[in-house]
Amino acid sequence: MVTFRPATPGPLADVPSFDRGIGGAESNVACSLARTGHTARWISRVGTDGFGAHLVTTIAATGVDTASVQYDPHRPTGIYFRTAGERAVSADPGASAASVVTAVSTAPATASTAPEAAVEPVSEVVYYRAGSAASAMSPDLIPREQAWSGRVLHLTGITAALSDDCRALLRALTARTPGRPLVSFDVNYRVGLWHGAAEGPAVLLDLARGCDLVFVGEDEAEAAWGLRGADAVRAALPEPEILIVKQGGAGATAYARTDSGADDVVHVPALSVDVVASVGAGDAFAAGFLSGTLRGLPIARRLRHGHLMAAAALTVPGDLAAPPARRLADRLAALDADAWGRLRLGPGWANPPAAEAETVRVEERTA
Numbered sequence: 080m081v082t083f084r085p086a087t088p089g090p091l092a093d094v095p096s097f098d099r100g101i102g103g104a105e106s107n108v109a110c111s112l113a114r115t116g117h118t119a120r121w122i123s124r125v126g127t128d129g130f131g132a133h134l135v136t137t138i139a140a141t142g143v144d145t146a147s148v149q150y151d152p153h154r155p156t157g158i159y160f161r162t163a164g165e166r167a168v169s170a171d172p173g174a175s176a177a178s179v180v181t182a183v184s185t186a187p188a189t190a191s192t193a194p195e196a197a198v199e200p201v202s203e204v205v206y207y208r209a210g211s212a213a214s215a216m217s218p219d220l221i222p223r224e225q226a227w228s229g230r231v232l233h234l235t236g237i238t239a240a241l242s243d244d245c246r247a248l249l250r251a252l253t254a255r256t257p258g259r260p261l262v263s264f265d266v267n268y269r270v271g272l273w274h275g276a277a278e279g280p281a282v283l284l285d286l287a288r289g290c291d292l293v294f295v296g297e298d299e300a301e302a303a304w305g306l307r308g309a310d311a312v313r314a315a316l317p318e319p320e321i322l323i324v325k326q327g328g329a330g331a332t333a334y335a336r337t338d339s340g341a342d343d344v345v346h347v348p349a350l351s352v353d354v355v356a357s358v359g360a361g362d363a364f365a366a367g368f369l370s371g372t373l374r375g376l377p378i379a380r381r382l383r384h385g386h387l388m389a390a391a392a393l394t395v396p397g398d399l400a401a402p403p404a405r406r407l408a409d410r411l412a413a414l415d416a417d418a419w420g421r422l423r424l425g426p427g428w429a430n431p432p433a434a435e436a437e438t439v440r441v442e443e444r445t446a
Contacts, residue, residue: 080157080208081130082398091160091203101137102159102398104235104267104362111366111388113142115402117373120144122226124151124212131156131212141399147225154215157208161358202358208241217244218251226252231369233263234290236283240272246282253289261372264290265365268299280304288318292372294365296325309334313342321378323368323385325361331385333378347382352390353425359399363392366402383412383419391429403429 082102085094109119121143125131127150134156139145208214216238226232232252239249253262266283273279280303287293293316300306306315309324309332316322322334330348337343367388371381387408392400402408407429411422 080159080206080213081134083158083160084396085162089162091162091205094162097160099133100397100399101134102359104237104265105233106134106138106143107359107362107399108233108366108369109143110138110141110399111363111402112370112373115366115370115408116405117370118144118229120147120229122147122221124149124154124216124220126150126154126156126212127152128156130158149212149220151212151215154210154212157206157211157213159204159206159208161204162202211241213238213245214241215244216241216248218248221248221252223251227258227260229260230373231261231263232259233265233365233369234286235265236267236286237269237272239282239286240269240279249286250289253286255289261292262290263292263365263369264294265361266293266295266299266303267361268295268303270302284315287316290319292321292323292369293319294323294325294361294368296361297327300324323382325364331364331382333382335378343378345378345382347379347386348420350386350390350419351423352393353423354393355426356396357393359392359397360389362398363388363400363402367408380412384408387411390424394424394426394428401430 080101080103082100083097084100085091086096086098087094103123106121106123109121112119119142121138125134125148131150135145135148234249234252239246253264264287266287268280268283270279283303287295295312295316297307297309297312300312304312304315306312309326312324313322313334320336324332324334326332328349330346332344332346334342334344364385367385368381370388371384376384388402391402392398394400403411411419414422
């Protein structure tokens with residue numbers, strides 16, 4: 080989707096002008112993966128309008144393959160307006176543009192990356208996407224062989240909420256049949272997006288059970304399924320080979336099934352971050368973990384790369400942040416536990432001047 084953020088602070092009713100950008104869970108992940116050296120393809124539908132052209136051009140400029148994007152002459156590109164602040168899981172009136180991402184490797188105030196004891200106000204979000212081009216995606220319009228052409232297929236629950244056709248598409252793409260790549264799924268549950276439909280949580284749970292890698296926040300697991308705590312989430316979702324439970328300021332826990340059938344449970348604390356805006360951090364975390372997955376890194380390193388990518392998103396105002404250079408990210412991800420715990424990241428840390436690239440701040444946290 081094309082996003083509009085107020086050019087000056089204040090409620091939407093009082094803001095006279097807006098800055099245009101792009102947003103969307105799947106496209107955010109695709110752009111971040113492309114910028115970290117992977118090959119990524121974004122598959123979606125946009126209108127034959129200026130917003131669609133801007134969206135596709137901007138995404139392509141990050142290195143994402145947009146050749147599979149379809150243009151709909153009868154339906155518009157979705158847009159949304161939002162102010163800065165936290166997205167409320169139980170009250171968000173909408174969500175980002177629907178799409179899927181195919182990825183191929185080429186070789187979530189001061190807060191934590193998840194974020195910690197968030198002090199930001201709840202943001203205003205207004206969506207104009209009813210009848211959008213993306214909401215018309217279906218199994219007939221998006222060939223499964225096209226979406227399954229990479230090593231990883233990344234999907235989100237946002238797409239499932241847009242229409243019956245979109246839900247049918249996700250069921251087709253998550254079917255456990257020969258030739259399927261690793262399927263990644265970010266639950267992204269928002270009460271408002273489902274317009275009060277009681278089946279929303281059940282649909283998301285069913286889709287998650289069909290995937291290989293699942294991302295879900297503790298807050299949304301409680302809101303959607305009434306589950307409290309990471310272990311309860313895993314008990315309800317034993318099917319995915321890897322389950323990532325994002326735990327706010329506590330960090331993130333991965334449940335990775337071993338050859339014996341038991342789980343290897345890995346927890347990595349979140350980082351301390353000087354937050355500019357919280358939007359896009361969840362998508363960035365998923366991109367960091369997926370990048371580590373494509374590179375074959377250990378689970379703990381994948382989680383750290385997720386936290387680092389989230390920190391890059393938290394320290395810029397828009398949905399889409401430039402990730403840290405791989406060399407810098409690898410160096411920080413390799414810190415010992417004590418140094419990782421003392422790491423504090425602020426605006427500009429992910430792309431410092433060349434002379435400062437090796438001097439990212441590590442300092443003691445203060446109470």
